[in-house]
Amino acid sequence: MSNGSKSDQGFDTIWKCPPTFITNPNMRFAAWVLLAAYLVWSVGSLEMDWARVAKGLPRAGDMLSRMVPPDFSRQSLLIRGIVESLEMAFAASFIGMILAIPLGLAAASNLAPRPVYLVARGIIVLSRTFHEVIVAIFFVKIVGFGPLAGLLTLIVASVSFISKMIAEDIENMNMGQVEAIKATGASFSKMLIYAVQPQVLPRYLGVCIYRLDANIRHSTVVGIVGAGGIGMTLTATFKRYDYDFSLAILLCIIALVFIGEIFSNWARGKLR
Amino acid sequence: MLEIKNLTKVYPGGLTALNGVSLSVTEPQVIAIIGSSGAGKSTLIRCINRLVEPTSGSVKLGGEEITTLGRHGLRNARARMGMIFQEYNLVERLTVMENVLSGRLGSVGFWAAFRRNYPPDDVRAAYELLDRVGLKGRHNDRADALSGGQRQRVGIARALMQKPDLLLVDEPTASLDPKTSRQIMRLIVELAHELGTPALVNIHDVALAQASTDRVIALSDGKMVFDGKPDQLTADVLTEIYGEEDWSATIRKDDDDDENGE
Amino acid sequence: MSDATNPDIWRKYSPRDSLYRFAWFGGIVFVAAWSLRHLDITWEYFLDAHIQAGDLLTRMFPPDWGHTGQILDPLLETIHIATLGTVVTFAISIPLAFLSARNTTPNWITWFIGRFILVSSRSINTVVWALIFVAIFGPGAMAGIWAITFRSIGFMGKLIAEAIEEIDEGAVEAIEATGAGRLKVLLIGVLPQVLPVIFGTTIYRWDINIRESTVLGFVGAGGIGIELYSSINLFRWPEVAVMLISVFVVVVISEFISAASRSRIT
Numbered sequence: 001m002s003n004g005s006k007s008d009q010g011f012d013t014i015w016k017c018p019p020t021f022i023t024n025p026n027m028r029f030a031a032w033v034l035l036a037a038y039l040v041w042s043v044g045s046l047e048m049d050w051a052r053v054a055k056g057l058p059r060a061g062d063m064l065s066r067m068v069p070p071d072f073s074r075q076s077l078l079i080r081g082i083v084e085s086l087e088m089a090f091a092a093s094f095i096g097m098i099l100a101i102p103l104g105l106a107a108a109s110n111l112a113p114r115p116v117y118l119v120a121r122g123i124i125v126l127s128r129t130f131h132e133v134i135v136a137i138f139f140v141k142i143v144g145f146g147p148l149a150g151l152l153t154l155i156v157a158s159v160s161f162i163s164k165m166i167a168e169d170i171e172n173m174n175m176g177q178v179e180a181i182k183a184t185g186a187s188f189s190k191m192l193i194y195a196v197q198p199q200v201l202p203r204y205l206g207v208c209i210y211r212l213d214a215n216i217r218h219s220t221v222v223g224i225v226g227a228g229g230i231g232m233t234l235t236a237t238f239k240r241y242d243y244d245f246s247l248a249i250l251l252c253i254i255a256l257v258f259i260g261e262i263f264s265n266w267a268r269g270k271l272r
Numbered sequence: 273m274l275e276i277k278n279l280t281k282v283y284p285g286g287l288t289a290l291n292g293v294s295l296s297v298t299e300p301q302v303i304a305i306i307g308s309s310g311a312g313k314s315t316l317i318r319c320i321n322r323l324v325e326p327t328s329g330s331v332k333l334g335g336e337e338i339t340t341l342g343r344h345g346l347r348n349a350r351a352r353m354g355m356i357f358q359e360y361n362l363v364e365r366l367t368v369m370e371n372v373l374s375g376r377l378g379s380v381g382f383w384a385a386f387r388r389n390y391p392p393d394d395v396r397a398a399y400e401l402l403d404r405v406g407l408k409g410r411h412n413d414r415a416d417a418l419s420g421g422q423r424q425r426v427g428i429a430r431a432l433m434q435k436p437d438l439l440l441v442d443e444p445t446a447s448l449d450p451k452t453s454r455q456i457m458r459l460i461v462e463l464a465h466e467l468g469t470p471a472l473v474n475i476h477d478v479a480l481a482q483a484s485t486d487r488v489i490a491l492s493d494g495k496m497v498f499d500g501k502p503d504q505l506t507a508d509v510l511t512e513i514y515g516e517e518d519w520s521a522t523i524r525k526d527d528d529d530d531e532n533g534e
Numbered sequence: 535m536s537d538a539t540n541p542d543i544w545r546k547y548s549p550r551d552s553l554y555r556f557a558w559f560g561g562i563v564f565v566a567a568w569s570l571r572h573l574d575i576t577w578e579y580f581l582d583a584h585i586q587a588g589d590l591l592t593r594m595f596p597p598d599w600g601h602t603g604q605i606l607d608p609l610l611e612t613i614h615i616a617t618l619g620t621v622v623t624f625a626i627s628i629p630l631a632f633l634s635a636r637n638t639t640p641n642w643i644t645w646f647i648g649r650f651i652l653v654s655s656r657s658i659n660t661v662v663w664a665l666i667f668v669a670i671f672g673p674g675a676m677a678g679i680w681a682i683t684f685r686s687i688g689f690m691g692k693l694i695a696e697a698i699e700e701i702d703e704g705a706v707e708a709i710e711a712t713g714a715g716r717l718k719v720l721l722i723g724v725l726p727q728v729l730p731v732i733f734g735t736t737i738y739r740w741d742i743n744i745r746e747s748t749v750l751g752f753v754g755a756g757g758i759g760i761e762l763y764s765s766i767n768l769f770r771w772p773e774v775a776v777m778l779i780s781v782f783v784v785v786v787i788s789e790f791i792s793a794a795s796r797s798r799i800t
Contacts, residue, residue, distance in 0.1 A: 039621070042614040046756075052672040060670045087569035094566035129785045130778070133661060133749040137766055142586040143579040151573065152583075180361035180427075183321055184434060185351030185378025190385050194374050198365035221659040225752060228573075231662075235753075238665050250658060257657035369544055392542030411544070 063243055070251055071244035081223075081230035082252060088150045088222075088229055089215035096158025096215075097208040103159060104166025111170060111196075124167075127160035136222040147228030154215050154222070161214075165207045166200065173199045206268045213257075213264040220253050273297050273470050274320075274438055279329035281315050281494075289315040291494035292329070300468040302461050304481035304502070307491035308514050313474040316491065317440050320472070321353045322346060334437055351378025354431030354469075356460070358443035360423040362415040362430075369411035371426050372398045375433030394433070401429040405459060421452035428460060432467070439464055439471035446476065453477065457484050478510065590771065597779060598772035605761055605777055609784065612757035615675055615750065616743040619682025624736050627687045631694035638698055638724060652695070655688025660746040664755035673754035681755055682743050689742075690735050697731035698724060734799050741792035748781050 072078070106112045106120035127135075132153050139149035173196065181195040223231020230249060237246040274297040281290040290312045297303065305313050318324040320331055322338065331338040338349050354375070362371045376394050377385055384390060390398075402411055405425040415423065424444060431439060441460060445453035457475075461484045464471040475481045481488055482502040490498035490513045498509055511517070547555065632638045634648030663684045667677035701724060709723035751759020758777060765773040 038617070042618055046611060046614055046675040048674055048676050049672060052674070053676050056671040056676070063666075063669060084573065087573050091566050091569040091573065094562065125786075126782075129745075129782050131745050131749045133752060134762070134778075134781075137752075137763075138590070141766065142590060143583050144576070146575065147573045148575045148577075148580060151570075151575070174364075176357065176359050176361040177363045179323060180355065180357055180430075181363070181374060181377065183323060183350055183353070183355040183440075184375050184430070185347040185349070186374070186385075187347060187377075187382070189382055190377045193386055194366070194370075194377060195363055198363050202365075217657065217659065221661050224661055224665070234662065235665065238669060243669075250662070253662075254654050254657040258653055261653075367546065370546065373544075388544070388546045390544065395542050395544045398544070 066241070066243040067247035069244065070247040071242075072248045074245060077233060078230075078249060078252065081233040081249070082256065084147055085219040085223075085229035085231075086216065086256075088147055088154055089212065089219040092151050092154030092158055092219075093208065093212040093215050096155050096211065097162055097204075099155070100159045100162035100166060104163035104170070105192075107163060107167035108170035110175060120163075120167075124160050124164050127156050128164070132157050132218050132222060133225055136227040137225040140226050145226040145228075150219060150222040150227035150229050153227055154219060157218065158211050158215060162204075162207055162211055166204060169200045169203055170196060202271055205271055209264050209267045209271075213260045216260045217257050220256075273299070273334060274472075275330075275332040276320070277330045277332075279316070279319055279331065280327050281312075281319055281324065282327045288494050290319065290326070290329075293491070293494070293496050295489065295496070295499070297470045297472075300464070300470045301486040302464050302471045302473060302484070303487045303489055304485040305472060305474045305489050305491060306476065306478055306481055306513065309476075311491040311513075312494040313491055314442060317355075317442050317472060317474055320438075320440060321350050321355065347378060351434055352437045354434045354436035354439050356424070356427050356431050356439070356441040356444050358446045360420070360427045360447075362423055362426055364414070364416035366415060367411065368402070368407065368413050368415055368418070368426050369398060371415050372402060372411075372429045372433055375430040378434065398429070398433060401432055402426075404463070405429050420448050421456060424448065424452075424456050425459070428456075428463065432463060436469060439469050439473075441471055441473040443474045443476065445480070453480065461485065478505070593769075593771040594775035596772065597775035598770075599776060601773045601776045602780070605758060605780060608751070608758040608761050609780055611675055612747045612751075612759070613744065613784065615678040615682060615755075615757050616740060616747040619679045619747075620686060620736060620740040620743050622679065622683045623686040623690055623739065624732075626683065627690040627694060628732065630687055630691045631698060632720060632724075634691060634695040635698035637701075637703070638720060648691075648695075652688045652691045655684055655686075656692065657688075658685065660685040660743075661749060661753060664750045664753045668754045673756070675756035678747060678750045678755035678757055681750060682747060685746070686739050686743060690732075690739050693735045694728060694732055697728045701727045730799050734796050737792050737795050737799075741788050744788040745785055748785075 103120055103123065106116050107124055109117050112120065135156055136149060136153040139152045143149050143152065177199065178191060178195040181191045186194065219229045219231075220234075221229075221231050223229040223233070224235050226232065230253065234246065234249050237243070237249065274295070276293060276295040279290050279293045280288070282288050289310075293312070293316060305316065307313050315324055319326040320333075320338070322341075326339055329339070333349060333352065336349065338346075341349055363374070366374075370388065373388070373390050373394060376390060380390060380394070399411070402408060405428055407422060407425055407429070410418070410422070415426065418426065427444075439460075444460060445456055448456060457480055460471065460473065463469075473481075473485065482505060485502060488498065488500065488502050488505060489496060490509070492513050497512055498505070545552075630648060630651060633644050634652055636645060639645040639648060660681050664677055664681035667680045667684075671677045671680070705727065706719060706723040709719050714722070747757050747759075748762070749759045751757045751761070752763045754760065758781065762774065762777050762781075765771075765777065
């Protein structure tokens with residue numbers, strides 16, 4: 001492809017870096033065009049009240065001024081909400097990590113018989129598809145408003161996450177050790193505790209700690225649909241334009257999550 | 273002691289790994305099983321304790337038919353057969369002691385096993401075995417802290433903890449260096465003779481097989497093509513088993529005792 | 535039998551270790567049990583929960599397939615919110631990540647600001663961000679897009695920053711040695727090394743954002759959440775069933791796209 005820029009020895013003098021992902025230049029051009037077309041189409045199709053949006057920035061400024069300084073005075077309400085969220089998170093993590101064990105075992109293709117495996121995997125996929133807020137609202141409809149719904153939601157989220165990790169770990173483990181234990185005449189349960197558990201336990205504990213941290217984060221939000229925790233308090237403040245209290249709650253949530261992450265990293269580091 | 277009649281294994285997909293193998297062990301001897309890869313050695317060993325399910329044929333241990341046992345009976349039968357693996361197959365995260373004691377999992381109860389609460393006889397036997405295989409004092413080390421040869425010794429101790437009526441040994445030295453291989457092989461043969469336990473040993477090192485064992489069996493394409501004394505293995509026999517090669521280097525010669533240093 | 539003092543007993547853990555382990559285990563059980571007791575739960579409602587759940591399920595069948603026509607637009611809006619949000623995030627999170635990585639940030643103040651933004655973004659749930667933006671921009675997709683963005687920059691920024699911190703400094707040194715300016719060093723020495731992570735993380739987050747976008751409507755920020763919320767509150771269960779099924783299909787497809795693309799990148 002000469003473009004009139006050859007050196008004396010006939011080498012091209014222009015070199016372009018070869019693209020990494022889509023090598024065919026026509027395809028790359030098409031990809032950019034598609035992207036641009038999509039952006040135009042999607043933005044156009046969204047019904048946006050531009051007048052309202054234009055008012056957005058000044059409103060944001062107004063809101064910010066109302067938020068600062070944060071109002072920490074209503075401490076009992078704040079503390080009660082936070083404590084409720086934490087309790088939901090702890091209890092749900094504990095119950096979830098126990099219930100996840102049988103489900104995880106059932107979802108491991110190298111240990112479970114095929115029909116059991118398929119059912120278990122199906123349950124996991126189904127429970128992971130729906131956002132926890134959707135699950136929460138269903139539990140609210142079933143058991144009523146309050147922390148019970150939130151607890152059940154977080155249990156479902158924990159079980160589906162942890163059991164998926166357990167199943168993956170089991171499928172990746174060294175089957176030779178399982179063979180050796182089976183060869184001694186050990187029963188299935190003894191095989192589990194001698195050949196499976198030692199291989200899977202450290203990562204399992206790490207996953208459970210991670211899930212506790214995630215549950216703390218999620219427990220703050222299920223309250224938005226009435227499932228208990230600080231989320232309920234937060235929603236109320238927005239409805240009443242109590243933005244300074246909102247900021248106080250948000251700062252507490254950030255602090256809580258931050259501490260939770262530090263603890264989680266420390267604990268998982270110690271497990272290694 | 274062990275009676276195998278017409279053992280056949282056909283894998284789904286059509287591969288015939290074992291084709292009517294028959295074998296009779298009537299005295300405590302160490303039997304080497306040789307043959308090229310894919311000849312069926314590993315399948316034969318695993319069909320005896322049904323880690324691989326045979327398609328047809330009969331396996332009798334001490335008069336009891338193994339192939340028809342239910343789950344419970346099979347576990348009892350497996351407890352009477354000690355197995356030693358090529359990759360050692362120790363539970364790496366557990367200690368040496370736990371690995372040795374796991375040989376008794378066929379007989380202790382679940383909670384005893386869970387809490388590592390083994391009966392005193394078993395604990396004493398474990399210490400003695402560890403001493404006998406040369407790992408005295410290492411009982412609290414984690415299994416993955418040991419070298420290959422040391423791990424195989426733990427594997428041997430584990431198999432012997434079961435006080436087995438039969439030893440199944442699958443290529444015990446394939447992952448070890450030549451010197452360690454000889455040590456391990458010698459240990460296995462010594463212990464088998466000491467305890468009067470028959471042993472079936474898969475092995476690919478023909479010279480090592482001839483040097484250590486009492487009887488040699490050869491498999492080729494799933495069929496038994498040789499069953500006799502080690503010194504009856506001539507170049508012609510080996511050609512039949514492995515194919516045309518210069519076998520003079522592989523066959524152990526009588527004056528070939530060059531074990532320099534232990 | 536001369537090695538152990540009493541060769542008939544072997545314990546895996548010394549009595550002190552056993553106590554330590556038991557204390558940890560007991561402590562965790564205690565915290566969980568106490569949390570459970572302290573929660574203001576009327577356990578009677580739990581007892582007939584399965585009956586209620588069964589009742590709910592029967593009311594959802596048969597799904598109101600006729601309703602499908604009405605939910606296509608909101609469903610599409612959901613996908614747009616997720617995608618546009620992810621696109622904006624892509625633009626913002628890259629410079630933010632450079633700011634938050636120890637080896638590319640100008641000084642420790644900028645690093646701290648970067649990290650603080652990342653933590654704040656991650657700590658506040660997408661739905662809570664949506665609450666905030668609905669208060670600012672009013673109900674609608676705009677609020678949803680910004681909610682997705684503000685939550686995602688923390689997620690993506692953190693992963694990209696981690697990738698930046700793990701690059702091969704040798705390559706960067708070589709570029710610096712040619713006398714290139716700071717920006718060029720970042721562009722040519724650092725960026726190409728982290729590009730796979732950037733793309734992989736973007737697609738990963740896009741997949742998660744599809745799930746998140748389905749519920750933003752619960753607080754008014756657009757998408758199928760609005761319809762879902764109203765149908766649930768009006769007890770129109772067959773409509774709800776159709777919406778759940780459509781959400782399921784969309785999420786499964788997006789997960790498939792995500793997994794397939796990421797395996798091509800790595």
